Amino acid sequence: MPDKLFRLRRSEAPEQGRRPVMVAICGDSATGKTTLTRGIADILGADRATAICVDDYHKYDRAERRDVPFTVLNPDCNYIDIMEQHLQLLAMGRPILKPVYDHSTGTLARPVRIEPREFVIVEGLLPLHSKLSRACFDIAVYLDPPEEIRRQWKLRRDCADRGYTPEQVLAELERREPDSAAYIRPQRQWADLAIRFAPVAGHEDRKDTPLSAEILLRPTIMHPDLSHVLTDDDRRTLHLKLIRDSDGRPVDALHVHGYAPREDSRIAEKAIWEQLSIDTGAALPERLGEYAPGKRSEALAIAQLLLLWHLLEARA
Amino acid sequence: MPDKLFRLRRSEAPEQGRRPVMVAICGDSATGKTTLTRGIADILGADRATAICVDDYHKYDRAERRDVPFTVLNPDCNYIDIMEQHLQLLAMGRPILKPVYDHSTGTLARPVRIEPREFVIVEGLLPLHSKLSRACFDIAVYLDPPEEIRRQWKLRRDCADRGYTPEQVLAELERREPDSAAYIRPQRQWADLAIRFAPVAGHEDRKDTPLSAEILLRPTIMHPDLSHVLTDDDRRTLHLKLIRDSDGRPVDALHVHGYAPREDSRIAEKAIWEQLSIDTGAALPERLGEYAPGKRSEALAIAQLLLLWHLLEARA
Structure with a gap:
């Protein structure tokens, strides 16, 4: 527990x-x-x-x-x-x-x-x-999946759970675009963590490959030290890269590879979990990374772990 | 206006x-x-x-x-x-x-x-x-008409406006009595003005005589100087009496006589109104004392004027 x-x-x-x-x-x-x-x-x-x-x-x-x-x-x-x-x-x-x-x-x-x-x-x-x-x-x-993925997610959810037809959802997306550009997307600049779930550009994912994630760890707050997580063994799962943010400011980009084997991802997750929790040896939460009953995403799991680390750190 | x-x-x-x-x-x-x-x-x-x-x-x-x-x-x-x-x-x-x-x-x-x-x-x-x-x-x-009058008012309103039967209203009054005694009535002690609309005890009102009012002006706040309102001419309408409150503390009791002729009441109302308003000569608000379309109570009018005086005084 x-x-x-x-x-x-x-x-x-x-x-x-x-x-x-x-x-x-x-x-x-x-x-x-x-x-x-x-x-x-x-x-x-x-x-x-x-x-x-x-x-x-x-x-x-x-x-x-x-x-x-x-x-x-x-x-x-x-x-x-x-x-x-x-x-x-x-x-x-x-x-x-x-x-x-x-x-x-x-x-x-x-x-x-x-x-x-x-x-x-x-x-x-x-x-x-x-x-x-x-x-x-x-x-x-701030969460910003590519527009094409967001569209798929919105179609799936609004038709299944909110009783809309696909045509209604697509029309609504178009109607909302100006307000989205004017009021929603500008909020990305205020995020300490900007998370983008997406396939890795240039990598030929097989069908049903779980999404990867790019997580921007902005220097607006302190982030966990991931140096010991990012050993050579883990590069297939995670890597950290110093880049420039869209506005030119320096930022760490953590890449989580959805196509990495599950075993590798678990090693990385455990390493973060151990840094996060105190009583070493505690099990990773069972439902970490679950986004639907029985469906998991390692990218989501890593994002959740990072966020948990931040929450507990702010509380400490 | x-x-x-x-x-x-x-x-x-x-x-x-x-x-x-x-x-x-x-x-x-x-x-x-x-x-x-x-x-x-x-x-x-x-x-x-x-x-x-x-x-x-x-x-x-x-x-x-x-x-x-x-x-x-x-x-x-x-x-x-x-x-x-x-x-x-x-x-x-x-x-x-x-x-x-x-x-x-x-x-x-x-x-x-x-x-x-x-x-x-x-x-x-x-x-x-x-x-x-x-x-x-x-x-x-705090408003506390005698229980018998409140019962009549509640029967009239709840049956006419809230769709209850008289039996339901009476049963509800009985059911509420313990909570009323425990939580509602104790709040009377915190009032600066305790207003009791009721017939004058000992005065034989004809049927349809408008209700009188006893207004306790507690020394918890400053009240308007009513000395020039309470001239001999106005005694039929209004009189002020120094009494002891139910807890023994000194209090001014202003009695407004519902049976007084309308003309007398208007004189008293105008006198308070002039003290209250600044630009003398302004007309009394038309709807002062109105409690139902076309129905007026001088006691209500005086209570409203006193309260207006307090509101404007606190704002000044």
Whole structure:
């Protein structure tokens, strides 16, 4: 049980008044935010992690949005000032009464009381939109798979889970593009970790090869020392490269190869896990890297481990 | 237009960052809270007054309440900590996303964004329950008509507007009595103004005589100087008496006689109005004292005027 494990790091006495660690998982729709969030929340356990989605701060329900000139990606379509206020309250360890947007019906439902636990994971379209909201986070993550992959993911999810037709989803993607460019993608600049799940360019993956990932470890926060993980043996799975970010600033790019053999990936995961956990010899969480029942991604597993490292480090 | 009038008192420039005046209108159900609140909010105008009801902080909807061992009067049936938080935010001039309880259906609906104006009027069952909530108010009012009158009012309203049968209302009153005694009535001690609409004891009112009122002006805040209003001519309408409060503390009791001729009452109202407003000669608001379309109560009018005086005084 990783949950019990992590506890060993901390005093046995409950820490009253201690502020939670806040992490933002930001990105456009269908970029894997919920998968990453659930994975982390699951590993930490419900008694230690609170996960919320700030897309619940929509001002309008689906029917009303037909009459407004912007999409849900637009800050004007959301109660941004209330989102900021609620993030501030959570960051101070105080409860909120959070609005609820029901994706299945497209309606605004009764709000729920949310109590911040040790870790608050905030996913959504616009958590990094404003300076006030960004100031609430200890760690900010941005997910940006290539547009073609995001399109596939959105088609699959919105048709299967939200009752849309493929034509509706494609039309919606097109309608959202200007707001996506204006409000969602600019948030990438504020991320400490920018994660791109994608096939490796130039590598001929066989069909069904799990996705690889490029994880930018920006020097805005301290990252784990991966030098002993990145031994020659592990190069097939992971390698770290000093590059320039899209804006020219220096950044570490961690490449996780989806085509690497599972055994190799596990070695790398264990090495990070040992650095992260205290009680060496503890087992890796079973569900690490799981993105659907029975389906795993080593790239996701590495991303989750890095994020766990950051959460526990911020808490330490 | 009283609205324009009041403005003369203040600078023409908008006062950014100025905190609103907060008033609580507290009392058991069907004590006239909404009538008093609406009257005041109406006279001040929607651009100057924000009126909210803190009964919207119910935790459970009507169906769920069948399975809980307490009534809506019980703090455990309400998100008191969220109510406190929202009152604090409003008192600081910040917006809130307020939950909404729909009395007609008994369900919790989508929340609404509330922006505090210059005056925030907060009515409800428990606004004075906790020390933190009380600390948010500049003026606190408690309404306590005699139980028999409240019963009549509740029967009339709940049967006409909320779809209950008289038997249901009477059973509910009985069921609520322990929580009413334990949580609602104790709040009377925290009021600056305790208002009791009732026939005058010992006075044989004819049928349809409007109710009189006893208004306790507690020395917890400064009250208007009524000495020039209470001339001999006005004694039929109003008189002020130094008495002991139910806990023994000294208090001024203002008696407003519902049986006084309308002309006399108007003289007293005008005298208070002139003290309250600045630009003498302004007309009394038309709807002062109106509690139903075409129905007026001089006692209500005096109570409203006193409260207006307090609101404007706190703002000055």
